[in-house]
Amino acid sequence: MLQASPVGEAIEQISVIDTHEHIRPLEEVRQGPWDFIELCKASYVAADFAAAGMTEADWPGPELEAKERWATFEPWMLRVENTAYYRSLLLGCRKLYGLPEEDEINADNFIPLAEKMQQARARDDLFDYALGQVGKIRCALQDPHWAPFDTETGSEVLTSVLRINSFVMAPFEGQVDHNDASPCDCARKLNFEISGFDSYLELIGTAIEHYKAAGVPAIKSSLAYDRALDFASVGEDDARRLYERGAEGLSDTEIKALQDYLMHTIVDMAAAHDLPIQIHTGIRAGSGDIRGTNPTLLTDLILAHPKARFDLFHGGYPYCSELTVMAKALPNVWLDMCWLPIISPSVVRRMLQEWIEAVPMSKLLWGGDCSRVEAALGALEMAKDIVARVLMAKVKEAAYFTEEIAVRAAKCIMHDNAAELFLGEES
Numbered sequence: 001m002l003q004a005s006p007v008g009e010a011i012e013q014i015s016v017i018d019t020h021e022h023i024r025p026l027e028e029v030r031q032g033p034w035d036f037i038e039l040c041k042a043s044y045v046a047a048d049f050a051a052a053g054m055t056e057a058d059w060p061g062p063e064l065e066a067k068e069r070w071a072t073f074e075p076w077m078l079r080v081e082n083t084a085y086y087r088s089l090l091l092g093c094r095k096l097y098g099l100p101e102e103d104e105i106n107a108d109n110f111i112p113l114a115e116k117m118q119q120a121r122a123r124d125d126l127f128d129y130a131l132g133q134v135g136k137i138r139c140a141l142q143d144p145h146w147a148p149f150d151t152e153t154g155s156e157v158l159t160s161v162l163r164i165n166s167f168v169m170a171p172f173e174g175q176v177d178h179n180d181a182s183p184c185d186c187a188r189k190l191n192f193e194i195s196g197f198d199s200y201l202e203l204i205g206t207a208i209e210h211y212k213a214a215g216v217p218a219i220k221s222s223l224a225y226d227r228a229l230d231f232a233s234v235g236e237d238d239a240r241r242l243y244e245r246g247a248e249g250l251s252d253t254e255i256k257a258l259q260d261y262l263m264h265t266i267v268d269m270a271a272a273h274d275l276p277i278q279i280h281t282g283i284r285a286g287s288g289d290i291r292g293t294n295p296t297l298l299t300d301l302i303l304a305h306p307k308a309r310f311d312l313f314h315g316g317y318p319y320c321s322e323l324t325v326m327a328k329a330l331p332n333v334w335l336d337m338c339w340l341p342i343i344s345p346s347v348v349r350r351m352l353q354e355w356i357e358a359v360p361m362s363k364l365l366w367g368g369d370c371s372r373v374e375a376a377l378g379a380l381e382m383a384k385d386i387v388a389r390v391l392m393a394k395v396k397e398a399a400y401f402t403e404e405i406a407v408r409a410a411k412c413i414m415h416d417n418a419a420e421l422f423l424g425e426e427s
């Protein structure tokens with residue numbers, strides 16, 4: 001798919017740093033059947049199938065023969081094959097398996113593809129092979145939301161970040177965040193006893209220090225799935241009084257105030273340990289409700305912590321231009337288009353034209369945001385194609401800058417900026 005152009009050729013040579021993935025453990029991929037249909041079911045495109053009317057019962061069961069599985073699936077596929085989520089899976093399969101060669105997945109190539117997929121999942125080095133060797137991804141930051149305090153990824157390429165949601169959303173014993181995680185899990189892991197407000201803050205500090213020492217390159221917040229992104233400044237004494245009253249005694253406003261304080265504290269501690277903070281903004285998976293996700297809501301938090309470095313996700317979509325302005329003017333804000341190329345390549349094409357004109361090229365980042373290696377490779381193919389087309393157009397059609405600058409911008413987006421931000425490498 002990658003367009004033949006000098007920038008396209010240069011992009012193919014780049015060793016990529018991918019800012020964001022959720023690649024699920026191999027054991028999970030090894031359970032049950034594994035073919036293109038299961039890949040769809042385990043990827044974002046499942047939401048498109050649901051939106052097209054497909055119910056859980058419509059997915060072909062594991063008891064069906066391959067031919068029947070495809071026959072059951074095909075009428076649904078025909079409704080969804082237009083979406084970028086679907087197209088990206090096709091690209092990923094083509095990249096990893098050489099199938100389908102040029103055309104669509106159909107009754108003829110579904111079975112040989114399934115055979116290749118099953119051979120692949122038997123490989124213990126699947127992640128390094130697929131992402132590292134085939135995708136030329138040097139490092140992918142992994143957000144393990146199913147095991148937020150586990151840094152083991154089973155891969156050289158995948159490097160876990162520390163997910164901090166539970167520290168904010170579940171400060172009291174017995175509480176869990178939306179992934180069923182609790183700071184008590186972290187405390188157990190670190191042999192730490194929580195005994196009140198000060199020790200709770202100490203646990204957060206100890207955790208950030210511990211995971212930094214273990215090689216974690218960033219902390220990650222997906223709090224936009226739980227609450228609005230405005231974090232007010234709350235005094236320590238007020239926060240302590242709220243904490244000491246316990247979960248039962250607090251109003252919604254008071255709970256928010258305590259969360260606000262905890263988020264500011266986490267950002268402070270992350271900055272002290274030189275760990276960038278990745279924050280979900282904009283569109284949320286499986287939801288049409290974007291209230292409270294506008295990146296501009298983070299302005300107080302960002303201004304209050306000039307030393308903290310913020311990696312704001314998903315281009316802020318649909319608040320992309322708001323994020324343009326923030327990344328343009330705020331030295332501690334990076335603009336990360338992760339996930340967005342597979343939501344809508346056209347949005348990224350349109351926005352990247354704006355971003356490349358308005359934002360320093362040292363602040364643009366890309367990530368896949370996928371749960372399977374096929375999907376991550378497809379997301380990478382889509383992103384490379386968009387970046388190449390937009391930058392090449394800036395050279396040829398717009399006579400905006402030289403090919404040399406376009407190639408350097410591509411390298412910034414796909415590698416250098418993340419290498420500097422997360423790995424501390426000077427470019």
Ligand SMILES: [Zn+2]
Nearest residue numbers: 020022143369
């Ligand atoms: Zn994600």
